[in-house]
Amino acid sequence: MFRPLLRATALVSALALVPLATSGLAAVENDTYKELDEFMNVFERVRAEYVDKVDDKTLIKGAINGMLSSLDPHSSFLDATDFQSMKAQTDGNYGGLGLTVSMEDGAVKVITASEDTPAYRAGVKPGDYITHLNGQLLFGGTLDEAVEQMRGKPGTPVKITIVRPGRDKPFDLTLTREVIELKPVKWEVKGDVGIININSFSKNTGAGVRGAIVGIQKTLGHRPTGYVIDLRSNPGGLLDQAIEVSDVFLDHGEIVSQRGREKNDIERYYAKPGDDTGGAPVVVLVDAGSASAAEIVAAALQDHHRAIVMGERSFGKGSVQTLLPLSTETALRLTTARYYTPSGRSVQEGGIEPDLTVPQLSDPDYKTRPRFREADLRRHLVNQAKVDNAVLEEDLKDDPRFKLTSEQLEKQGVKDFQLDYAVKTIARLGKLPAVQTAARGK
Incomplete structure (x- = not known):
C-alpha cells in the first residue's frame, strides 16, 4: 500500500536512522544516503532562506517532477487535478479545446488536434507552437500550467497566438471552449x-470498431469490398483497446509483446480465432501523429500481412506507461516496459514505415510543415536495435505519382488525398476474383 506523497519528507529523514541490516535497505549503497542527505539539505535551506515562503507541498512536488523528468518524456507525477484530468481523457469526455500538446524548450507545441473539436475546426495543425493565450505570453511555465490555462468553462472564448513553421508571421485564432466528448470511432x-x-483508444474503442463493421455491412446490405482504418493523428491510449481492435481483423498470431527491465519480464498478447471482416482487404492510414496504441494496431496488421499501411512514418512511441496509484487522489505515470511488434521490432524512435508513402497533397502546408515525433523529444528512450537510417530518411521524397497540387485537388473535389487514395486502392483490390467472392460472403 503506497503512502501519500506528502509524507516524503518524513520518509527521507527516517532513512538515515534505519540500520543497514533492515530488510530492503541492506543493499543500498552509502552514496545513496549521501545523495538523500544532500537533498534534505537543499530542502531545508530553501524552506528557511528562499525570498518568499514556500510550502512543503510545492517543494516536494517540484522535486518529484524533477526526478521523473530526468527519466523520459512520458513519466510524470499526477496530483489530484492531473489525476482527474487523465481519467476524464481516458473516458473520452473532458472540457477544453481538444489539443494534445507537449513542452519544447519552454514553448507549447501541438502534437495533434482531435477531430471534431474547437482546435481541429479552427485549423490548428501538428507542429504549431502556441505562444500566447488571450495576449498573455505562454512561455517558461510547466506543461500542466499551460494545459490548465487552455481549459475553462464551456462556452467561453479564448484567443490563441500560433507560430507555424513555414509562415512568416504569427497569427491569432479565437476558439470557444466546449465539453470535449471524443467519439473514439x-x-x-x-x-x-x-x-x-479511430480517433483515440479509450475504454470503448474496441466495441466501437466492432459496431462500425456491423453498421457498414447493414448499410451496404452485404460485406464491403474492404476497409480503410484511419489512424491518422491518433495519439494512442489504452493498450487493451489496441489489442482488441487488432483482434477484430486478425484470427491468429501474436498482436504485441511488452518487455520490462528483466529479460524474463515479457508479456505477450495473442489474437483469438475469428476475423470480423471475413478477411476483406484492409488499408491502414497513419501519419506523424499516429502514436502508441495506434502504432500497435498498424504494426500488428502490417507484420501479419493483413493490411497495407499507407501514409507517412508514424510518431515512434514504443514505450508502455503504467498508472501506479499513490493515494486516492494521486498517481505515478511511469514507463515500465517497451512494446514490440509480432516480428520482434520496436517502433521506438523510428516509428512505422508505411508500405506505401502517400503525402497529404490536399494540405497546402504539407511540404513546409515539420513533422514532430518521439525522436524529437528530449530524453526519449533509445531504440537499441534501430537501423542507422531508420529515423533519418526523408518522409516525402518526390514521387511521380504524387504531382497534383492542393489547388488542383480542390477543383477535383478531393479534400483528403490520403483517404481518397486509400479508398481507390481498396476499390482496385476489389476487382480481384478472390476478393469479390469474399465480399459476397462465399
Whole structure:
C-alpha cells in the first residue's frame, strides 16, 4: 500500500536512522544516503532562506517532477487535478479545446488536434507552437500550467497566438471552449468501401470498431469490398483497446509483446480465432501523429500481412506507461516496459514505415510543415536495435505519382488525398476474383 506523497519528507529523514541490516535497505549503497542527505539539505535551506515562503507541498512536488523528468518524456507525477484530468481523457469526455500538446524548450507545441473539436475546426495543425493565450505570453511555465490555462468553462472564448513553421508571421485564432466528448470511432461508406476512423483508444474503442463493421455491412446490405482504418493523428491510449481492435481483423498470431527491465519480464498478447471482416482487404492510414496504441494496431496488421499501411512514418512511441496509484487522489505515470511488434521490432524512435508513402497533397502546408515525433523529444528512450537510417530518411521524397497540387485537388473535389487514395486502392483490390467472392460472403 503506497503512502501519500506528502509524507516524503518524513520518509527521507527516517532513512538515515534505519540500520543497514533492515530488510530492503541492506543493499543500498552509502552514496545513496549521501545523495538523500544532500537533498534534505537543499530542502531545508530553501524552506528557511528562499525570498518568499514556500510550502512543503510545492517543494516536494517540484522535486518529484524533477526526478521523473530526468527519466523520459512520458513519466510524470499526477496530483489530484492531473489525476482527474487523465481519467476524464481516458473516458473520452473532458472540457477544453481538444489539443494534445507537449513542452519544447519552454514553448507549447501541438502534437495533434482531435477531430471534431474547437482546435481541429479552427485549423490548428501538428507542429504549431502556441505562444500566447488571450495576449498573455505562454512561455517558461510547466506543461500542466499551460494545459490548465487552455481549459475553462464551456462556452467561453479564448484567443490563441500560433507560430507555424513555414509562415512568416504569427497569427491569432479565437476558439470557444466546449465539453470535449471524443467519439473514439466513427464510420462511413464510400462506394463499396467501409471507412473506420479511430480517433483515440479509450475504454470503448474496441466495441466501437466492432459496431462500425456491423453498421457498414447493414448499410451496404452485404460485406464491403474492404476497409480503410484511419489512424491518422491518433495519439494512442489504452493498450487493451489496441489489442482488441487488432483482434477484430486478425484470427491468429501474436498482436504485441511488452518487455520490462528483466529479460524474463515479457508479456505477450495473442489474437483469438475469428476475423470480423471475413478477411476483406484492409488499408491502414497513419501519419506523424499516429502514436502508441495506434502504432500497435498498424504494426500488428502490417507484420501479419493483413493490411497495407499507407501514409507517412508514424510518431515512434514504443514505450508502455503504467498508472501506479499513490493515494486516492494521486498517481505515478511511469514507463515500465517497451512494446514490440509480432516480428520482434520496436517502433521506438523510428516509428512505422508505411508500405506505401502517400503525402497529404490536399494540405497546402504539407511540404513546409515539420513533422514532430518521439525522436524529437528530449530524453526519449533509445531504440537499441534501430537501423542507422531508420529515423533519418526523408518522409516525402518526390514521387511521380504524387504531382497534383492542393489547388488542383480542390477543383477535383478531393479534400483528403490520403483517404481518397486509400479508398481507390481498396476499390482496385476489389476487382480481384478472390476478393469479390469474399465480399459476397462465399
